[in-house]
Amino acid sequence: MTESWVNSAERIGVDLHLELSGPGGRRAALTRALREAVRGGRLAPGTRLPPYRSLAADLGVARNTVADAYAELVAEGWLTARQGSGTRVAERARPSRQAAGAGARAQAPARARGPRHDLRQGRPDASAFPRTAWAASYRRALQAAPSEAFGPGDPAGRRELREALAEYLARARGVRTAPDRIVICSGFAHALRLLFGRDAPGGPAGGGVLRGPLGVEAYGLGFHRDLLAAAGVRTVPLPLDEHGARVAALGRERAVLLTPAHQFPTGGPLRAERRAAVIDWARARGAVVLEDDYDGEFRYDRRPVGALQGLDPERVIHIGSVSKSLSPALRLGWMVLPERYVEPVLAVKGEREGWASVPDQLALADFVACGSYDRHVRRMRQRYRSRRDRLVAALAERAPHIGVTGIAAGLHAVLRLPSGTEQTVVEAAARRGIALDGLAAFRHPDSPASAGDGLVVGYAAPADHPYGAALEALCEVLSTA
């Protein structure tokens, strides 16, 4: 049996693995191998095959052997040969269902199709990703980068990005920091893993950099609670009201995780007295506050709520990411750390940057430094504000009995439902093809108090055009709630 990787094919864009085996000599073996490659879908319709001479040289066969094999497959309809464009796989040479794994493919489109109306929280408008500005930043960053940037990455992250973020976070979010206090990561979830991961080499014995019990808001992302539970961290729910988490309930916890700018998902900012109180608690107990600043840039009606970290940079770990402001696909975030945690966090990261792509970091540094980030955020703030206004107006007209809260900021609103109706409404929405969550999906399992019945409606994800249809469908469901 002869096996060959046909490297000459690289020149025309395909890398072809052929097995020449079986009865009937080289020509028959090559014809069979090519036919199987086309029939099985390994060679897609339209693919240009290597010229006779290069394929013959790679396989160690005569040029005529290749020419004859191609001619036979052209005659059978698997290939086409046209003067000037060489020999190609015929457009109608589709793989057989069986060969292409029909079962697996038949299911794929259904998974990819998704809901008809996507009103899930947590998603920015993916169609608004600033492709041109990002590509310009990427190009500039790659051209300007020193060669060492393409070696193993520094676990703290690129200095260019940390400098740009220190300036931006101070200016836009009131964070008090310096580049050496910033550690780049791949987003908020990664930050939690780094801080609480088991067996962290730089942290306390038997745990991560930080240890539980960890106070958390009674409503939050289950995904984050699960991640903490998997790291062996016990979470203690703090009751919520319209002023945010009731931090007076904090006791012996070693740390607390809050969303002070915009409680997730119920929507209000943490009241000023509580901001001061949680810092006092952390100072008194030697504890630390984790600030999840997931959508701090998107505030519409009132003055921006500055970062809690500004009150005491030695007691607060400020965590942010581009997941809401740019795209969750980039996987880029940052931790602004009190000095004592910088080395332990870097020790957990190890010798090299293992998560956040250095070219992406350089591109983000340029994107922030040249003002594109500010421009994008401002543009998106306007767009999301008008989305929110359309939601509020549609509800006022079509479902006036439904209250709306948590709308001063962020990319989602909470629609208040009559008691006992949440599950029915979520199910009715699903039947209409609307994807959204009820408030209950965010409740900590140990939380004694309920925030009532409601829907968490993300208004950012649908592109402008389908948004109207999504609102229409939602109002239809709510008009009978």
Ligand SMILES: Cc1ncc(COP(=O)(O)O)c(C=O)c1O
């Ligand atoms: C409450 C909350 N925190 C943080 C994040 C950001 O997560 P990540 O940076 O891991 O994408 C999100 C989602 O965007 C969120 O909803």
